[in-house]
Amino acid sequence: MNNPSDSAAARATNVSKIYGHDDSEVRALDNVSVEFEKGKFTAIMGPSGSGKSTLMHCMAGLDEMTFGSVTIDGIDVASLKDKDLTKLRRDKIGFVFQAFNLVPTLTADENIRLPLLLGNNKGNEEWIQKVINTVHLQDRLSHRPSELSGGQQQRVAVARALASEPAIIFADEPTGNLDSTTGNEILTFMRKAVDELEQTIVMVTHDPVSASYADRIVFLKDGKIAGELLEPTPELVLDYMKQLGH
């Protein structure tokens, strides 16, 4: 089912995720269909508990969905066994989490190359250098995470997500733990990665300013897609959120 001509880096079709059963049933995702276009920066917003993280986890093969299908770079995620799914995450998907992104025993450089090293893959050295330069980490490469600031750690995480030239990068509140200056720095790098390095990024955020770095915003509410906004600015986002009754 690999279809390179597909313009979507990732696509969810009628995805539902149900926790528990019967009375205590929680529909974290309710029949969600969404596409993330190649080379675009998409933000996902929505109130707490609306299913943003769940959507990312299902799309990234970290969690199983109850119904529906997800394709990454044309590959049907649900059909993969654990081993191939792991390879998919390693080779086609990049991750940035809110915290605890790095392996404490490895240096920054090793952390950046981790997916490549795990795949016994040398990777594209030119590309890796470019990524490292983009996130300004040249002089921090031999440091371990405990010797880096929170912002630097997140930059390493972004660099790691980029290192294997994945089809898509998922970032769940990557700036949630950072002050706004440092956060903006990270967002600028992500923006650059999309513009200059032609990467595809999907980012969950609560912050309208952060969201305005994206090309498009998808709004979730109660596990459903509640709307979309293209070419957002912080003001537009705030207005839209008011409309949705946030």
Place this chain on the structure above:
Amino acid sequence: MWRIALKGILGRKARLVLTSLAVILGTAFLSGTAVFSATLNQTFDNLFSDVFRNVDSYVRSTQVIEADFGQQERQRIPVELVDTVKQVSGVADVQADIQAFARIIGKDGKPLGTEGNGPPTFGSVGQEFKGALWSISQGRFAAGPTEVVLDEASAKAGKFVLNDTVKVVAQSGSREFTLVGIASYGDVRSPGGATFALFDLATAQEFLAKPGFIDDILVSGDGSLSDTELAMAINQAIPGTYKTETLTGAQITKETQDEIGTALSFFGILLSVFSYIALGVGSFVIYNVFSISAAQRQRENALLRAIGASKKQVTRAMLIESVVVGLFGSTVGLIAGIGLSKALSALLKAASIDLPSGGLVVPRSAIINTIVIGLIVTVASAWLPARRAGKVPPLAAMRETAIEYVALSRRRTIFGLVLIALGVVSIVSVTNGASKTLLGFGILFFFSGTITLGPVIARPVALLLGKPAEKFRGVTGTMARQNSARNPKRTSRTAAPVLIGVALVTAVAALAASISSQIDGVFTQQFKGDYAINTTARGFGGLSPSLADDINVMPQVQRATGIGRLTVKIDDKGQFLTTINPATVEGVFDIGLISGSYADLTTETIFVSEKYANNHDTKLGDIIQVTFADAQVKTLKIAGIYTYDEIAGKYTVSRDLIKDSSVISFDLGVFIKLKPGVSNESARSELQAAVDKYGQGTLLSKREYIDSQSGSINQLLGLIYGLLFLSVIIAVVGIIITLLLSVFERQREIGLLRAVGMTKSQVRTTVRWESVITSLIGAVVGIVLGVGLGWVIVYALRDQGLSSFSVPIGSTVSILMMSFIIGVLAAVYPAWRATRVNLLAAITTA
């Protein structure tokens, strides 16, 4: 709320089980060995309580020679005393008794029973006697010089039926008898697996002992006197010049049981030494588990402190937990130990030490000991971690992750180095002549120093040993290497049990290698023949002296000479004399005579070693007074001095010295030199035929013989390895527990790695290599210490004739390989657990 509480307890339960596991193992070995020893004692007690069941009095000589290793030889008494005893009023029946070596040869020419090890093979007197345990089940008792009776078990094992011809080997040689009866022993067919050949009194004296002599007299009373009165009456009837004593049946039973008890107690002590080593190793594991669990609960404890718990309360909470763990663990350990004692019997059986089986005995002292010691060790091991837990600052509750306090104090380094320096100084000062007791302290200092330094050296050593893993396993290797180095205290505590086990094994191996190479050297130097006949019998029985004579006259043989050993008293102390045949010894067995000649060795003379001569300032012509087992005292003149005393010992005499006495004498080896030009192959079959005629001893080529001499060392070694294996098991369990706790602690990290693309098999590889590196740290440091320890032991035994130290290269290599395999095996379960880490839970928990 209930759910959370329940989950907490369940989480704790897993930790409780892990902590208890170490206690369980440690105490299981303690109770296992105690139960095993008690059971063994009881088995033998029961066995010997039957022997003299119907004997009211027991007459024997008072003359005993005690030699090293608790061996004793009691004199025989003249047979005419039997009549004297019979005349005493109150005596109903008497039996002259002989208990001597006799081995029954099966129809296939192989002796029944195992030579050397295993139950003894007896020759005795069998006759109608009221107090006897032997009763005829088929045929009749033997009468006359050509008849024999066998015990039922032996008859069955050898497939003998009445009127068969049975060959029996005894001190005086081998002889064929007609089987005229089969006897049973009380209600059992054979006591404790021993074999018995029973003769009439005259035959027994002549064939088993010396004519005119018996070992003891069994008396059965007519009931008119009490046992004590009877014994006194008999004692009065025998003239004092015979030097005899009369015991009651109860006394001789008690004495026999006590003797066995003493013999067994050595074994019991050996077992308990190793079980305490295992417990010591186990306490490291317990300490480690408490430390890790305290570290993992740091936040919880800090929170308690923050909401107002005092230091004391936090510490006390942990100590209470340790009491629970200690009680629970040692109770389970006690029960497991009872099962273990059975396994121990099986282990010994595998080492071809067969023991009679009996009911299980669980002494109360074993129960109390196990629980009390288990509890003390557990609480003591938890003491430091508990105190540390109390010291947690309330602020630690706010910290992101609980990392064990890893700062390595300078004090520790200095303290460790000082201990090591003290160790070195002690050992060096001994080599310069200080008292040897310092050696023990030296070793203790050195070990304590190394273990104190453990956390300091763990990191660099882990990084060094992890290099290959990194090289061959890429990033998983890197992570394993870093993981094993990230928490040096934990790593060193995990490796310490391995270190102790490996150090002990290496030291034993070094000792064995040194002894082996020494034996090799000594025999190569002193044994000049082509073949040897060896016997594994020690102390009881051996080769008939006529075997050497028979072989000496064979046409292919230039010379064959027998070497034997006598126990005598010199200056009131038990001593061994080596007996040689001066007529045949030259050129076959070399004792390195430096003065005198073999011809000078007569029934009036003795040779002594050069070392003895120097120590006692004696010279040729001096006199030595020797008391033999039959109370005969001889004054021997020193007629020669020799240098090679490793085999011959301090004294060497001619075997003719005891030819006409009642003293038992066997050869322990026969050395054979072939005539020039005789081919080894053709001679061998002829020699073998001669040996087969006696049904005893093993014919070996020079090389085989020398190897077999070291072989017995290896057997002892096997036992010691088996016992040290207990400690190794605990060390492995220690690694498993630590890895499990580490995996638990690193759930998030593992989840993250899985998220960014680490496959399950890579997760397993990481855990496995971490385990291997930890195990190798213990092994490498342990080997270094073990070689040192071995050297010290060999040095301490220098006076015992151990002169050269050999490094056991082969053993060292196999220990390294073993620890590699142990590392891999220990990681199996933790690695599997690591792959089961819930990916989402791990990365979403903040």
